[in-house]
Amino acid sequence: MRVKTENLQRELDQLKAQIGTLEKSLAEKPEYGLGTGAPAVTRWEMDHALLHQLKARKEKIEKRLSQEIDGGYGLCAQCGKPIHTDRLAVLPDARLCINCARIDSER
Ligand SMILES: [Zn+2]
Numbered sequence: 404m405r406v407k408t409e410n411l412q413r414e415l416d417q418l419k420a421q422i423g424t425l426e427k428s429l430a431e432k433p434e435y436g437l438g439t440g441a442p443a444v445t446r447w448e449m450d451h452a453l454l455h456q457l458k459a460r461k462e463k464i465e466k467r468l469s470q471e472i473d474g475g476y477g478l479c480a481q482c483g484k485p486i487h488t489d490r491l492a493v494l495p496d497a498r499l500c501i502n503c504a505r506i507d508s509e510r
Pocket of ligand 1: 479480481482483484499500501502503504
């Protein structure tokens with residue numbers, strides 16, 4: 404139980420560092436050239452999309468960590484059994500164990 408939170412905390416720290424670096428490089432938007440799809444602009448747009456993803460993931464992890472503080476982290480909301488660590492590694496905000504998630508998606 405403890406280890407999982409530490410992993411989340413570590414990932415959160417990494418995300419924050421990545422977001423910080425990206426925001427710095429995105430602060431200066433390159434000038435649009437004459438043609439569309441100038442490499443610098445495309446790069447900027449890609450970084451922007453990436454930043455968006457990182458922020459979304461950061462929010463999920465923060466939410467998960469606050470749930471851990473409330474208790475019940477890593478437990479299935481449906482059956483109350485522990486959610487497998489592999490599943491949590493892929494989906495840090497997973498609320499259902501693999502079995503319940505499967506039943507849920509088949510409904
Ligand atoms: Zn379950």
